[in-house]
Amino acid sequence: MEIEAAKYLAAGIAVGLGAIGPGIGEGIAASKALEAIGRNPEASGKITPLMFVSMAIAESTAIYALVIALIILFG
Amino acid sequence: MELNISLSPDILFYIGSFPVTNTFFWSIIVSLFLIIIFVFVGQRMKDIPSKLQNFIELLVEASYSFVESVIGPGKKAQRIFPLVATMFIFVLVSNLAVFIPGQSAISINRDGGTLSIFRAVMSDYGLVLVMTLIAVITTQIVAIAVSGPFKYIGKFFNFRNPMSFFLGLMDLVGEIAKIVSLSFRLFGNIFAGEVLGMVMLFLAPFFVPLPFMFLGLLTAVVQAFVFAVLTLVFVSMASEAEAEASN
Numbered sequence: 001m002e003i004e005a006a007k008y009l010a011a012g013i014a015v016g017l018g019a020i021g022p023g024i025g026e027g028i029a030a031s032k033a034l035e036a037i038g039r040n041p042e043a044s045g046k047i048t049p050l051m052f053v054s055m056a057i058a059e060s061t062a063i064y065a066l067v068i069a070l071i072i073l074f075g
Numbered sequence: 076m077e078l079n080i081s082l083s084p085d086i087l088f089y090i091g092s093f094p095v096t097n098t099f100f101w102s103i104i105v106s107l108f109l110i111i112i113f114v115f116v117g118q119r120m121k122d123i124p125s126k127l128q129n130f131i132e133l134l135v136e137a138s139y140s141f142v143e144s145v146i147g148p149g150k151k152a153q154r155i156f157p158l159v160a161t162m163f164i165f166v167l168v169s170n171l172a173v174f175i176p177g178q179s180a181i182s183i184n185r186d187g188g189t190l191s192i193f194r195a196v197m198s199d200y201g202l203v204l205v206m207t208l209i210a211v212i213t214t215q216i217v218a219i220a221v222s223g224p225f226k227y228i229g230k231f232f233n234f235r236n237p238m239s240f241f242l243g244l245m246d247l248v249g250e251i252a253k254i255v256s257l258s259f260r261l262f263g264n265i266f267a268g269e270v271l272g273m274v275m276l277f278l279a280p281f282f283v284p285l286p287f288m289f290l291g292l293l294t295a296v297v298q299a300f301v302f303a304v305l306t307l308v309f310v311s312m313a314s315e316a317e318a319e320a321s322n
Binding site: 052057060064066 | 080081082178226256259260262263264270288298300301304305
């Protein structure tokens with residue numbers, strides 16, 4: 001395999017595999033937050049920012065994979 | 076046409092041997108803008124506030140009460156508030172500056188190609204790394220000031236038994252990993268947003284990029300918030316270590 005082809009393949013695999021975990025995790029976070037808001041709608045003002053923060057933290061592993069892929073492609 | 080994506084910012088011109096990149100240029104503009112606005116409002120505080128003063132007061136009061144709710148009221152909140160709020164406002168404004176219409180069209184000719192004068196400020200890893208280092212070093216200074224230098228070192232190098240020695244080393248790794256995780260989160264999100272926007276513009280120039288720009292707007296606000304809040308949480312965890320130890 002040529003080195004260029006291997007690079008593109010590696011970048012695709014890195015993002016694809018790295019996005020699985022955060023996808024599941026963010027889904028769980030969002031579903032639990034919505035459940036909590038459904039139980040107690042008055043607390044939505046407190047729950048929503050916390051949900052965004054925890055989702056952004058869960059997302060960071062996907063972002064690491066993305067950074068690696070971008071470094072492979074353009075670095 | 077081909078996509079012009081590079082990890083490092085482009086050099087616009089040199090002052091002596093110092094390279095001025097487009098992100099550096101814009102970070103200076105954003106800083107000057109913020110300094111001028113805040114000094115202007117601070118100099119002429121009125122009892123009946125103008126619209127601008129009202130807005131700034133709202134921003135400062137809301138962020139101060141948020142800091143108090145995380146770290147507890149009193150002196151601790153007063154000491155950490157300027158650092159965290161400055162980080163939040165600077166990151167927020169420099170992220171939102173990407174959405175000024177038409178800024179990416181301003182470019183200069185260089186070596187047969189064109190160089191855009193604007194580039195998202197936080198997509199320069201150097202700046203993000205420096206801000207993260209400030210946050211992490213502040214955290215360590217707070218930890219040392221709270222628990223004393225010997226206790227601080229004793230947290231990482233513990234020879235009582237092999238298990239706690241290993242855990243101490245893991246703590247050390249955790250402190251270093253904070254630098255990587257905090258800086259890559261901000262840099263990765265903003266840089267990925269830039270690349271995504273560019274690819275979408277390349278594929279379909281009209282209407283299709285709009286939802287992605289909206290996503291970028293959300294990311295810009297949330298990431299600024301997350302960066303500041305994580306700094307705040309690290310510092311507040313470091314400042315609470317003494318309370319546990321003395322109990």
